[in-house]
Amino acid sequence: MLLEERKRKSKNLFDFNVKPNCIIQGDNREVLKSLSLNYSNKIKCIYIDPPYNNGEKHYHYEDRNSHNDWLRKIEKTLRYLKPLLSVDGSIWISIDDKEMHYLKVLADKVFGRENFISTIIWQQRTTRENRSIFSNNHEYILVYARNPVAFKKSRNLLPLSKDVLSRYKNPDNDPRGSWQSVSANVQDGHATKNQFYEIVAPNGKKHNPPKGRCWSYSKVRMDNEIKNNNIWFGKDGNGVPRVKKFLYSAKRGLTPETLWLGDFAGTNRNAKKHFLQMFPDSKVFDTPKPEKLIEKILLIATNENDLVLDSFLGSGTTASTAHKMNRKYIGIEKSPKILDIAKRRLELVMQGEQGGISKSVGWKNGGCFEFINFRQNLA
Ligand SMILES: C[S@@+](CC[C@H](N)C(=O)[O-])C[C@H]1O[C@@H](n2cnc3c(N)ncnc32)[C@H](O)[C@@H]1O
Structure with a gap:
């Protein structure tokens, strides 16, 4: 045995030659340590959905730990992920009320407060x-970046939704195309x-800003905008002046918001139905988790062929979504029974499974993945 290899083995580090796409059966704290040999600085997006420690006994796994134990374990995992x-x-990082605030403080410690980006509120159920x-x-999703400046440059805007697009119309047949006011x-x-003045509409009607408000443009700019047909006074010309915002200038996309409603990101019920x-x-x-939720994360944080990691893979939602969106992925799950579900799910995806986000991303079929049993690789 080479000296290098012996040293690695003595630290329980195994170069087990992982190539994405792959799903690995093993405890993530063990697997991540070894992954660091080949994947330091390489993962574009990590999504994790750890047990929330809310005392529930699920059919497939238990979610009961002492608070301190839970924190200790999750800290170890975060330190390997960073x-x-x-x-x-x-x-x-997905989490609910029970441990959210403790996890936030812990994640600040691990990733640095300066690298905290935002907390997303996800409406996981729409019924009472x-x-x-x-x-x-x-529930919550805590978002941290390795480097917020670099992340701001690389993160994507979201495509305009049908709902937003439907707000753009062209009631005055403007040759520049659809607009909303x-x-x-x-x-x-x-x-x-x-910014305080009286606007005189083309039909002579006078408008002053409402109390406590002023016009968004100076008088000179406003006169110019009116001349260029960029201000709308309603169909009959008597309406309150509004600015025309054209679709062509909005096409770059939408800045992601922090409130993710079920319509936008799916719900737990959608995910169970899909299952x-x-x-x-x-x-x-x-x-x-619903594929729609993971889709939004991957749309913002990754591009095609980027590498995605989920070290609490569960039923394989992250891997399936990444597969359908042409991202590369590594998934880790400790329970053989649960990983078997993820494996069967990915096989269905390769055959052209049409639930979840398949229709919206135009998923057909194809691709491949590898299954690795970490412990067997150590033998
Ligand atoms: C909340 S579930 C994840 C659900 C997943 N997001 C999905 O959509 O199916 C958490 C999963 O983490 C797994 N898990 C818990 N501790 C783990 C560990 N140390 N290493 C790997 N997986 C672990 C559990 O077995 C469980 O399947």
Whole structure:
């Protein structure tokens, strides 16, 4: 045995030659240590959905730990994950109310407060749970970047949704195409003098800004915008002036927001329904994430062929979504029974499974993945 190899083995580090796409059966704390041999600075997006420690006993796995144990284990995992991120990489961590605030403090410590990007609120259920004091309808996703400046440059805007597109119309047959009107006045808190004046519409009607507000443009600029047909006074010309915002200038995409409603990112119920479509004879996996949720994360944080890692793979949502979106992926799951579900799910995806995001991303079939048993590789 070479000296190098002996040294590695003495530290329980195994160069087990992982090539994405692959799903690995093993405890992530063991596997990640070895992954660091080949994947430091290489992963563009890490998504994790760890057990939330909310005391529940799921059919497929248990979620009961002492608070301190849970924190200790998750800290260890986060510390292994951090060096894997590429310079413009980001990590997204799902969590609910029970441990959210403790996890935030811990993640600040591991990734650095200065690298915290945002907390996303995800509406995981749209129906009311009447049995509890409050119907808990949301979860959180904590987002950290390896380097926020690099991440800001590399992150993608979101494509305009059908809903947003439907707001663009062309009631005056403007040759520049569809537009929507937005307010022409703003709060006057930071206004300068030249934002207070009377606008005279082309039909002679006079308009002043509402109380506490001023026009968004100076008088000179506003006159120019009116001349260039960029201000809308309603169909009959008597309406309050509004600014025409053209679709061609909005096409770059939308800045992601932090409130992700079920319509936008799917719900837990959507995910369970999808699971049962794929595995009608299985006991449903309790806590699958919807592919739509992971799709939004991957749209923002990655491009085609980028590498995605999920070290709490569960039923394989991240891997399936990445596969359908032509991203490369590595998934780690410690339970053989659960990883078998993920494996069967990926096989269905390769054959052209049409649930989840398949239709919206135009998924047909194809691709491949490898299955690795970490412990067997050590033998
Ligand atoms: C909440 S589930 C993930 C669900 C997943 N996002 C999905 O859509 O199916 C958490 C998973 O992490 C796995 N897990 C818990 N501790 C682990 C560890 N140390 N290493 C690898 N997997 C682990 C559990 O077996 C469980 O399947």
